[in-house]
Amino acid sequence: MLGLNLPVVIVLAAIGGVLAWRRANTLTWLLYTWVALWAFFKYGFAVPIPQSVATIYLGITGLALVCFASSSRERLSETVQPIVRLILEPRYRLALAGLLVALPALAAYNVYADLNVPLEAPGFGREVHPPPPTEMTVHDETVDMATAENPYLHYKHDDPELYGEHLENGRRVYYENCFWCHGDGMGGDGMFAHGLNPVPSNFNDVGTLPILQSSFVHWRIAKGAPGLPGAGTPWDSMMPAWEKFLTTEEMWDVNLFIYDFNGYEPRALGQH
Amino acid sequence: MTRNRILFGIGVLAFVSVIVTVRLGGFLVDNEYRQPDRQVAAQEELGEAELVPRQQGIADEQAADEAEARARPYEEAEYRTVPFVGSRVTVWVLAQLHLLFAAFVLAVPLFAFIIEFVGYVKKEERYNKLAYEFTKLLSVSFSMTATFGAFLTFALIILYPKFTNYLMHIFSPTFLPYVLLFFLEALFLYSYYYGWGKFGPKMHLFLGFMLNVVGTAIMFIANAWLTFMMSPGKRDDIDGDGVPDFVSAVSESGALLSLRDAFFNFTWMPINIHRIIANVAFGGSIAAAYAAFRYLQAKTDEERAHFDWMGYVGNFVAIIAFLPLPFAGYYLAAEIYAFSQTLGIQMMGGTFSWLFVLQAALIGNLFLGANYYLWLGMGRMEGGVHFQKFIKWLLIAIALCFAVWATPRYAISSVSEIAAMGGSSHPQLSYLGQMSAKNTAVNILILSTYMSFLLYRRTGRQSIHPYRQLLTRAQAIVFSSAAALVIFYGVYGYFVDSATRIRFAIPQVYSVLAALVVITVIDLPLYRNAAQSGETKWGRIPAVSQYALIFIALSFTWLMGLMGYVRSGLRQEWHVYGVILDTSPDAYTPSLGFATQVVSVTVLVFFGLIGVVFWLSSLSGKKDYAPGAAPEDGGRLEGGQAA
Numbered sequence: 001m002l003g004l005n006l007p008v009v010i011v012l013a014a015i016g017g018v019l020a021w022r023r024a025n026t027l028t029w030l031l032y033t034w035v036a037l038w039a040f041f042k043y044g045f046a047v048p049i050p051q052s053v054a055t056i057y058l059g060i061t062g063l064a065l066v067c068f069a070s071s072s073r074e075r076l077s078e079t080v081q082p083i084v085r086l087i088l089e090p091r092y093r094l095a096l097a098g099l100l101v102a103l104p105a106l107a108a109y110n111v112y113a114d115l116n117v118p119l120e121a122p123g124f125g126r127e128v129h130p131p132p133p134t135e136m137t138v139h140d141e142t143v144d145m146a147t148a149e150n151p152y153l154h155y156k157h158d159d160p161e162l163y164g165e166h167l168e169n170g171r172r173v174y175y176e177n178c179f180w181c182h183g184d185g186m187g188g189d190g191m192f193a194h195g196l197n198p199v200p201s202n203f204n205d206v207g208t209l210p211i212l213q214s215s216f217v218h219w220r221i222a223k224g225a226p227g228l229p230g231a232g233t234p235w236d237s238m239m240p241a242w243e244k245f246l247t248t249e250e251m252w253d254v255n256l257f258i259y260d261f262n263g264y265e266p267r268a269l270g271q272h
Numbered sequence: 273m274t275r276n277r278i279l280f281g282i283g284v285l286a287f288v289s290v291i292v293t294v295r296l297g298g299f300l301v302d303n304e305y306r307q308p309d310r311q312v313a314a315q316e317e318l319g320e321a322e323l324v325p326r327q328q329g330i331a332d333e334q335a336a337d338e339a340e341a342r343a344r345p346y347e348e349a350e351y352r353t354v355p356f357v358g359s360r361v362t363v364w365v366l367a368q369l370h371l372l373f374a375a376f377v378l379a380v381p382l383f384a385f386i387i388e389f390v391g392y393v394k395k396e397e398r399y400n401k402l403a404y405e406f407t408k409l410l411s412v413s414f415s416m417t418a419t420f421g422a423f424l425t426f427a428l429i430i431l432y433p434k435f436t437n438y439l440m441h442i443f444s445p446t447f448l449p450y451v452l453l454f455f456l457e458a459l460f461l462y463s464y465y466y467g468w469g470k471f472g473p474k475m476h477l478f479l480g481f482m483l484n485v486v487g488t489a490i491m492f493i494a495n496a497w498l499t500f501m502m503s504p505g506k507r508d509d510i511d512g513d514g515v516p517d518f519v520s521a522v523s524e525s526g527a528l529l530s531l532r533d534a535f536f537n538f539t540w541m542p543i544n545i546h547r548i549i550a551n552v553a554f555g556g557s558i559a560a561a562y563a564a565f566r567y568l569q570a571k572t573d574e575e576r577a578h579f580d581w582m583g584y585v586g587n588f589v590a591i592i593a594f595l596p597l598p599f600a601g602y603y604l605a606a607e608i609y610a611f612s613q614t615l616g617i618q619m620m621g622g623t624f625s626w627l628f629v630l631q632a633a634l635i636g637n638l639f640l641g642a643n644y645y646l647w648l649g650m651g652r653m654e655g656g657v658h659f660q661k662f663i664k665w666l667l668i669a670i671a672l673c674f675a676v677w678a679t680p681r682y683a684i685s686s687v688s689e690i691a692a693m694g695g696s697s698h699p700q701l702s703y704l705g706q707m708s709a710k711n712t713a714v715n716i717l718i719l720s721t722y723m724s725f726l727l728y729r730r731t732g733r734q735s736i737h738p739y740r741q742l743l744t745r746a747q748a749i750v751f752s753s754a755a756a757l758v759i760f761y762g763v764y765g766y767f768v769d770s771a772t773r774i775r776f777a778i779p780q781v782y783s784v785l786a787a788l789v790v791i792t793v794i795d796l797p798l799y800r801n802a803a804q805s806g807e808t809k810w811g812r813i814p815a816v817s818q819y820a821l822i823f824i825a826l827s828f829t830w831l832m833g834l835m836g837y838v839r840s841g842l843r844q845e846w847h848v849y850g851v852i853l854d855t856s857p858d859a860y861t862p863s864l865g866f867a868t869q870v871v872s873v874t875v876l877v878f879f880g881l882i883g884v885v886f887w888l889s890s891l892s893g894k895k896d897y898a899p900g901a902a903p904e905d906g907g908r909l910e911g912g913q914a915a
Contacts (some may be wrong), residue, residue: 003700022679049698050683054444056629057675060636067640071647071663074489116533120687131618134850147695192406197687200695206706211621213613 003189011123012036026078031067060154130228132215138222139248148215150252150266166233170257173250195239203258214255214266221251309898350434351856359431360858361870366427366832367726369881370420372554374549375832376488377417379555380406381464383589392473400580406559407465408892412885414461428567429657432856435847442528443497446535450493458487488548490723495543497533501592501848502839503538503611504701509878526851538611542604549600552593554828558882559588561825564818565886576811583821589644590824591721591886598635598714601835615849624838626864629680634831639717641824643670646728648817653732654806662727669720673713681705697811701715703766711777712762717782719755726795734789747791754787829878859912
């Protein structure tokens with residue numbers, strides 16, 4: 001449910017419940033919060049969240065907890081008192097000894113675990129949007145990337161029948177050429193997708209097509225991976241340069257089709 | 273006496289060491305192993321002095337170099353290089369240091385003037401003294417600004433002569449007004465500072481006002497130079513077809529067509545607005561850091577009380593200016609995007625977008641630091657415990673918003689993580705990486721910070737207003753409505769197209785701003801002449817609060833350096849975007865790691881220098897040197913007068 005690993009969430013919540021029932025002190029709550037969030041980020045999601053994001057979250061949590069513990073003299077004293085008692089009072093000597101062994105052991109285990117991470121190629125955040133050039137040439141025609149729009153988009157209102165024909169042509173082009181990688185539902189999960197890294201773009205995504213002008217999508221279709229700019233390399237995309245296989249009209253038609261299929265409008269020029 | 277002897281001994285030892293080192297070096301050079309020289313010596317003894325092959329070779333090379341130098345025609349250099357560091361990093365660091373000091377010098381008079389004005393209206397001398405304390409920082413900072421400005425200019429002329437010459441071709445008519453304004457700035461600044469208490473209050477306020485006018489005008493001129501490099505022209509619908517056209521201020525070859533369009537270019541005003549607000553936030557935080565520095569040095573309760581109050585005011589100024597800053601930044605970014613899709617995508621979706629994750633982390637830290645300082649400040653008042661129970665909930669809201677803001681749209685992931693997620697975005701968390709979530713987070717952060725301030729303001733005070741219950745409930749309703757509206761638009765944004773979603777940012781911002789204004793307007797009469805449960809004890813605050821102030825100043829500085837790099841780096845291989853290409857060896861975008869290192873080193877250098885400014889400023893409060901007098905323990909306030 002909600003992409004969460006429910007048993008883990010329930011166990012963590014139950015521990016929290018027990019602490020509330022036992023009226024745990026501030027220090028226990030602080031420790032519980034950090035450890036519970038660590039466990040939640042590591043095991044609480046059905047699809048694990050990337051380590052980089054978990055590190056950011058735990059850093060924020062740590063800072064927030066330190067701020068909370070020291071936000072007043074009384075609270076700081078409340079937090080520190082159990083530690084002082086643990087160190088000074090003879091009845092806690094065994095626990096203190098255990099802690100003195102446990103902390104270095106935890107650090108050692110951490111080192112051991114870090115050294116035993118399976119080797120794999122380094123990952124890159126490649127699905128950032130590459131910046132388009134200011135203009136490009138497709139089939140001997142210069143396209144101004146700032147102002148170019150899909151020439152058939154206006155048929156949607158002016159001539160719906162003609163619009164339908166272009167859509168139909170776009171559909172044909174898509175299912176002949178694109179769906180192998182981008183998938184028949186355009187989710188970036190075509191039959192070849194699992195062999196590609198980075199994975200093909202997901203056109204269902206609300207953060208992809210709607211934030212782009214159609215000229216950007218035209219550029220990506222026409223120039224493919226070979227046309228990606230130097231900045232932000234390495235680009236390992238397998239997208240072909242479709243200008244070598246399709247006509248300009250076919251490329252604008254498939255452009256029209258992928259927007260229409262997903263129910264999105266291209267971003268307009270000058271739109272903030 | 274013993275100390276003096278030791279110092280003298282160290283001096284003598286150092287002198288002797290230098291002499292010995294030089295002599296030893298000379299001895300080693302003279303006695304270097306040169307077998308052929310023996311032959312020369314032998315030949316000299318025989319009166320047959322001839323050059324050995326090595327000497328002959330050296331002489332030939334020198335002659336050839338000289339001949340080549342004479343034959344070489346004069347050529348204009350396009351670029352010159354700096355060993356090890358490189359030209360770009362040199363100019364980058366110098367420009368950043370100049371800008372940081374300039375921002376400080378422009379900002380401090382702004383709020384010093386406002387504080388002095390408040391003191392004049394309220395007839396309270398303590399405000400006047402506080403404004404003077406802030407102004408004391410200006411004198412040395414002004415010199416630093418000018419020094420780094422000159423350093424930067426020389427570096428540009430030496431390292432980028434052709435490009436600098438081009439900028440002069442475009443903007444030479446603006447240089448003379450700039451210099452004249454700079455003279456006026458010096459005149460007003462020094463008369464404002466040295467004339468404290470020497471003029472009547474109105475005349476002195478006039479000097480402060482003029483100082484701000486001239487300072488702002490200087491910044492506006494300099495902003496035209498740098499924004500021209502990013503957007504050399506304006507965007508206007510000149511053919512009336514409803515589609516904006518780019519109107520370049522220069523021809524294709526780079527010749528100037530319109531100085532007016534070059535000056536008032538597309539991103540000029542967004543930068544002006546962004547910088548004025550950011551300067552005040554930055555200046556306030558640095559002034560607060562100065563107060564923290566003096567607080568930690570303070571020896572008496574009186575000093576601690578004064579500098580605690582000064583730190584509070586500086587931080588207050590910084591946070592008040594900081595609250596609208598995300599909106600000004602959003603406006604600037606939106607204008608850059610509207611000006612050029614390429615620059616916009618490069619900034620928010622391309623390589624530079626990763627820096628915005630760092631930006632989010634720093635801004636989150638700022639909010640956290642600002643709230644933390646307010647919570648600690650509750651300890652100054654009797655009866656502060658009452659509101660402590662709310663801190664937990666405020667902290668949860670702030671930490672959640674901070675986390676949402678720092679969530680990247682596409683996470684840095686290993687190959688196995690990408691495979692598990694089916695892409696670079698996590699199926700659940702990627703929703704938090706979108707604009708709807710970010711806008712909601714920043715608005716709630718602002719509301720939470722304002723709530724912390726309200727609680728701080730209420731600590732130890734009890735309203736005696738006849739309609740206090742009604743007014744407090746009205747405040748709660750306004751606050752909850754604004755928060756509910758922000759969250760509603762944030763969630764609804766996921767169900768509409770991008771064009772509509774982006775427009776949702778406007779009602780979100782307006783509802784928050786309206787809430788801040790309405791609640792403040794209600795709060796002023798509500799707590800006027802409020803009953804106090806105890807005295808506000810300035811200086812009674814844990815020392816960690818002062819480190820929080822320094823932390824806030826550091827975060828502001830880091831943020832300015834980082835975002836300045838993004839704005840400037842966006843042009844990538846262009847000196848002037850679309851007009852003058854950078855063909856130097858530095859015409860590549862450095863890695864993000866390297867860029868952050870340069871920014872970090874610059875911030876450290878700045879803090880080293882501002883430390884010197886703090887120290888020099890604090891000297892005026894120390895006793896005059898008197899032979900035989902015991903060393904002074906601590907500084908005093910206001911040139912020997914108690915605050």
